[in-house]
Amino acid sequence: MTSMISHAQALQALRPGADAPMRADGLAVNDLLERFHPDYGAKARVSLRIGANAGAPCHPALAGLLESNALIDDLDLAGAEPLATDVLVIGGGGAGAAAAVTAAMRGARVIIATKLRIGDSNTVMAEGGIQAAVGADDSLQRHYEDTLRGGHNEGDRALIAQMVSDAPEVIRWLIDLGMAFDLAEDKALGSTLLRKKAGGTTASRILCHRDFTGLEMMRVLREAVELQRGIEQLNRCPAVELLSHDDGSCAGAILYDLERRSFVLVRARAVVLATGGSGRLHLQGFPTSNHYGATADGLVLAYRLGARMCDLDSFQYHPTGVAHPRHLAGGLISESARSAGAHLLNGLGERFVDELKPRDVVAAAILRECAEGRGIARDGQTGVFLDARALVAADPDILETRLVSLGHLAAKCGLDPRQEPFLVYPTLHYQNGGVMIDGDGATSVPGLLCAGEVSGGIHGRNRLMGNALLDIISFGRRAGTRAAESLGQRQAGRGGINHVHRWRRALAQAELPADVRAPLLYPSYGNFHLRRTAAA
Amino acid sequence: MNTLNQVLLNPAFQLGADLDGWRAAGGGQGLDAALADPGAIIATLEAADLRGMGGAGFPTHRKWAAAAAAPAPDGDKYVVCNGNEDEPGTFKDRHLLRWTPHQVIEGALIAAVAIRANRVVLYINPHQAEGRAQMRRAAQQWAGTEAVRRIERLIGKxxxxxxxATSGRYIGGEETAVISSLEGGFPFPRRKPPFPAESGCHGAPTLINNTETLANVPHILHHGAAWYRGLGVGDAAGTKLYSLSGDVLLPGLYELPMGTSLHDLIFVHGGGMLEGKAFKGVFTGGPSNTLLTARDLDVALDFDSVRLRRSRLGTGAMIVISEGTSIVRKVAEYIEFFANGSCGQCPSCKAGTFQMARLLDRVDSGRAGPGDIAALRNLCRILPGSGRCGLIDGAVTVVESSLHTFPAEYGVAEPAPAETA
Structure with missing residues (x-):
């Protein structure tokens, strides 16, 4: 392990009251990423051996899950409670709720199945805000270009164009649902939305509700789900497998009811997967900012049914996760702190990167400082400083107005942001790739749609701040609309798990182990094991 | 010795609609032999012990002899190649139609020679679009050939x-339903007799054979009956196409000597059970026969040996079930298939299959009471023999057999009393 600068020494190196110097080091962005970003390097990818993406690169830990055996057998379907609906939405975050509400508004009978409860998701953790080009000095074109460039020009252009065009309408829809946004002036009528600048953007485009925008968004979405006629909620019912028709199309899903400890078989004309990402896989040992349920279940289920994926070797590491104290490690310090002017400092008290560069660049820069001995060590945790002292000094009310969550977090960390900087380290934050979709969220498997983090292609190989909340509502609503169109098209027939048998043959023929079982449903420390190993 | 794919699936014959290629591979010689001595054809088939491969296992020469002997009131006689294949687990004919159309058509032409038929009908399921296209192309290639002119000289017409195209429905493959269908009606089965060989399509003698049966004929005429008999294991003759599916590692279509053991089919050719799970049973010959279980693994898969185990070889479909797969669920699927496939003519079949499907669905989803099992048993007692065709009998057979063999899966504690000591 590289030597680090101790926390006490680093505190002494801080220059009180003065602007920290920026170190110019001449390392080009591509060099920085290739040498220090976790997506690069030998341990970052393997080739998938079976399935729709055979031969394509994938993170090794994720590949292990994608090429795994199912949790259930045919026999488990016997005795499962049978339900039938028009649209089954799997996942109770923002994308799932938006899809459910939209489909139900269009007359579909909807079941929304969640692993824990509706709203228990990463959506509520999104603090920074949502991007929408609504300012006079901004345009859809700029939003499009920023998003495409932020994703290293790897994003699907049609999906990006559609999403940024949806953005203003998304904001209008959310306001209609009752969501509150911060306003530029404090007056009752006629004010405009407050816009903030985000890393990697050319205009002030972030709309927010203080620094808990996602929580506010989920509040109104949850109310909409509760109040909308035609939606039935199945809480604490994780999906363990999809159902398929003989032609390979999706026929519904098999859920596991945690309370009754029994399987539920839901037949549906269309299934919307909105299961989120995979941060709880703790790739390469990184802490994660993600919700407890982010275990890549949707990817596993969709891949087994034959859905095509993209960019499975690309993840976003948020630069500023809490590094100390240890029990909060991975928790997010919103980018809004850096947007507002907080600085990153190494153990020598130097700034080493423009804090508003795209997230992958900033994260790689922090990892570089730690790798090259300029990181800070405290009680076995390492990181760099996020310094908000000058910010709070300039605007003493900011922790009560714009950065409320930051104040709460400081209290939890036991430090005073007026006096002391946070210790931060990159945290596994977002799955850039996922299931390939068209503009309506439709996958390569008929009857199966995806929305939100489980889908891929929109953010290329790096997502900009504020585009996730936009993504989930834009594509969630479109997937809900498309799912409702399937009404009356296909008779919800019996459906089974023949695709699992085909999959097991492929596993055996590729000599892959049959005793690794997925989806995980919960992280390994979750103390819940539904046949995770052959022995269980 | 490699016993796989010796005749029908021989790689040399998988040519599609290519008459020249078929001739170059040895095709056409069976028809030549038939034309050289038309009177000997039926005797050759008898000596070869060719059986009906569509499920019945009825000796082919007897059908042909009946059709040959039947007078043709209007001068017409029909040969029909039945390519309606539709039941779950069977996928052999579609392969023959798609990849070896000339093998099939030559068999039908030999049948025309044997019974002096002037109308050859290739009756193909429209869901097998590619097979139908190949057959249409192949049929055109025969038009105006010397072989066809010789047949026309022989029959004088x-x-x-x-x-x-068939209706694409399961019931359309039933022999008498084929006739209704060819006459332009809905494929309603009729009562037998009269048998189609005596009075079939528009009252004319009609010989209806399964695709696989006809495909064997050119080879028998070409190589002789003794050769064909020698291909089988023991007393069984020839080869059989086995459609292997279910919980095996390598499902697929296998041509093996007639009489190959079930064990060899599953564990030698099929690669064994998927994930090494324990073998539970086999739905033989499609979903309408008595299940075979672990103690039947040694059975030779030929018509007579399987019948001795109180089941039937049927189409040669083998749907293998392992531990972990629910018998009730499979049976429920099949009965639902029969309920959807019932033509609705006979009330007992129309209502009986529906009721059985409903009851099985309740058992499968854990909602059944003791009265439901009793109701199933009652239906199994009263339904058999009540339909014009065998659909209801087949449906009852599989329900009864699964209830008898796997009572625990139905939630029945004690096995039903054995019917035989």
């Missing part, structure tokens, strides 16, 4: 080869 023009020979018509027509490709006709």
């Amino acid at each position: 023009p020979l018509e080869i027509a490709v006709v």
Whole structure:
């Protein structure tokens, strides 16, 4: 392990009251990423051996899950409670709720199945805000270009164009649902939305509700789900497998009811997967900012049914996760702190990167400082400083107005942001790739749609701040609309798990182990094991 | 010795609609032999012990002899190649139609020679679009050939080869339903007798054979009956196409000597059970026969040996079930298939299959009470023999057999009393 600068020494190196110097080091962005970003390097990818993406690169830990055996057998379907609906939405975050509400508004009978409860998701953790080009000095074109460039020009252009065009309408829809946004002036009528600048953007485009925008968004979405006629909620019912028709199309899903400890078989004309990402896989040992349920279940289920994926070797590491104290490690310090002017400092008290560069660049820069001995060590945790002292000094009310969550977090960390900087380290934050979709969220498997983090292609190989909340509502609503169109098209027939048998043959023929079982449903420390190993 | 794919699936014959290629591979010689001595054809088939491969295992020569002997009131006689294949687990005919159309058509032409038929009908399921297209192309290639002119001289009439689409329904493959269908009606089965060989399509003698049966004929005429008999294991003759599916590692279509053991089919050719799970049973010959279980693994898969185990070889479909797969669920699927496939003519079949499907669905989803099992048993007692065709009998057989063999899966504690000591 590289030597680090101790926390006490680093505190002494801080220059009180003065602007920290920026170190110019001449390392080009591509060099920085290739040498220090976790997506690069030998341990970052393997080739998938079976399935729709055979031969394509994938993170090794994720590949292990994608090429795994199912949790259930045919026999488990016997005795499962049978339900039938028009649209089954799997996942109770923002994308799932938006899809459910939209489909139900269009007359579909909807079941929304969640692993824990509706709203228990990463959506509520999104603090920074949502991007929408609504300012006079901004345009859809700029939003499009920023998003495409932020994703290293790897994003699907049609999906990006559609999403940024949806953005203003998304904001209008959310306001209609009752969501509150911060306003530029404090007056009752006629004010405009407050816009903030985000890393990697050319205009002030972030709309927010203080620094808990996602929580506010989920509040109104949850109310909409509760109040909308035609939606039935199945809480604490994780999906363990999809159902398929003989032609390979999706026929519904098999859920596991945690309370009754029994399987539920839901037949549906269309299934919307909105299961989120995979941060709880703790790739390469990184802490994660993600919700407890982010275990890549949707990817596993969709891949087994034959859905095509993209960019499975690309993840976003948020630069500023809490590094100390240890029990909060991975928790997010919103980018809004850096947007507002907080600085990153190494153990020598130097700034080493423009804090508003795209997230992958900033994260790689922090990892570089730690790798090259300029990181800070405290009680076995390492990181760099996020310094908000000058910010709070300039605007003493900011922790009560714009950065409320930051104040709460400081209290939890036991430090005073007026006096002391946070210790931060990159945290596994977002799955850039996922299931390939068209503009309506439709996958390569008929009857199966995806929305939100489980889908891929929109953010290329790096997502900009504020585009996730936009993504989930834009594509969630479109997937809900498309799912409702399937009404009356296909008779919800019996459906089974023949695709699992085909999959097991492929596993055996590729000599892959049959005793690794997925989806995980919960992280390994979750103390819940539904046949995770052959022995269980 | 490699016993796989010796005749029908021989790689040399998988040519599609290519008449020249078929001739170059040895095709056409069976028809030549038939034309050289038309009177000997039926005797050759008898000596070869060719059986009906569509499920019945009925000796082919007897059908042919009946059709040959039947007088033709209007001068017409029909040969029909039955390519309606539709039941779950069977996928052999579609392969023959798609990849070896000339093998099939030559068999039908030999049948025309044997019974002096002037109308050859290739009756193909429209869901097998590619097979139908290949057959249509192949039939056109025969038009005006020397072989066809020789047949026309022999029968003294023009020979018509027509490709006709079936209704695409399961019931349309039943022999008498084929006739209703060819006459332009809904494929309603009829009571037998009269048998189609005596009075079939528009009252004319009609010989209806399964695709696989006809495909064997050119080879028998070409190589002789003794050769064909020698291909089988023990007393069984020839080869059989086995459609292997279910919980095995390598499902697929296998041509093996007739009489190959079930064990060899599953564990030698099929690669064994998927994930090494324990073998539970096999739905033989499609979903309408008695299940075979672990103690039947040694059975030779030929018509007579399987019948000795109180089941039937049927189409040669083998749907293998392992531990972990629910018998009730499979049976429920199949009965639902029969309920959807019932033509609705006979009330007992129409209502009986529906009721059985409903009851099985309740058992499968854990909602059944003791009265439901009793109701199933009652239906199994009263339904058999009540339909014009065998659909209801087949449906009852599989329900009864699964209830008898796997009572625990139905939630029945004690096995039903054995019917035989």
